[in-house]
Amino acid sequence: MTKPRILVVEDESGIADTIQYVLATDGYQPVWCATAEQAMAEFQAQLPALAILDVGLPDRNGFELFKQLQALPGGADVPMLFLTARSDEIDRVVGLELGADDYIAKPFSPRELVARVRTILRRSNGRAPAAAAAAPAPVVPFAVDVEKRQIRYYGRPLELSRYEFGLLRLLVHKPGRVYTRDELLAQVWDDHSDSFDRTVDAHIKTLRAKLKAVAPNVEAIRTLRGTGYALAEDLPPAP
Known part of the structure; x- marks a missing residue:
């Protein structure tokens, strides 16, 4: 059975290593990108089942990256979670208003992050984005x-x-x-x-x-x- 592919966009290697470890331990296939440019390339090469986006990236704001990923073919079907060192409520509000599926502030429990990933994927019925994109979208007026x-x-x-x-x-x-x-x-x-x-x-x-x-x-x-x-x-x- 193919493991769900999780795109991890995080510029701090220590945090990225921890996230990759707990995701892999829980049966996922993490793919790490340290910059927004790398994330765009990986996303277009193969749609992930879910993307974890750090807000404070070195080359682009995470909110801006979110909008660009959503605009790519199939991007709107990929659930996304924001990860940030800032705990300001305005960041959480902006992220959710943009359409993110969840938001978690650093420092965080790696197991809590995995639990949220599991919940998001279960909420989206565990379908791979490519399969969801191939199916006709429900009519919502x-x-x-x-x-x-x-x-x-x-x-x-x-x-x-x-x-x-x-x-x-x-x-x-x-x-x-x-x-x-x-x-x-x-x-x-x-x-x-x-x-x-x-x-x-x-x-x-x-x-x-x-x-x-x-x-x-x-x-x-x-x-x-x-x-x-x-x-x-x-x-x-x-x-």
Whole structure:
């Protein structure tokens, strides 16, 4: 059985050696790159099952590398995890808003990193990116432009507040994935300690109203009572 190939982009050799060791011990095939240029070449040569990207690379910002990898053929199907020495919340928010699957700050437990890798791959059904790229993509009537901070719904641009954009973008990224209110607060709000569950509920309510204005008969956002919210997986291709 072919071992899942994990691209490790980390300029500190000591940290990279540790990551490679624990990944190999857990049954993965790590491929180490010390620079963004090397990562681009390896990524194009063979799509990995997952990429671990250090934010502070010597030749390019890790967030910029993420966007460039995502733009490559099949890149959008590769789950990615950010690794950084900085623990600022803004880095975590930027990484998640870009579309990363997870984020871990140094210093970290190597076993925790492997556990997160395992969880991400299990969440993506363990499919190799090449196989996922070959399969027809599910029809989701949303188009997200992160740089313009704009979301189109059935072709129509939505007028969204900052937090409405963050909420909808997160839900659209993983259709069917149920997010608790605490998760939504932590991933969308700057200082979620000052926010409450009803803050999420209020923003979901206004989001639903804006979606209904475009497609009155479509229930795009599902409520799981006592749990949280999810984007419906079976949205029609046209309202």
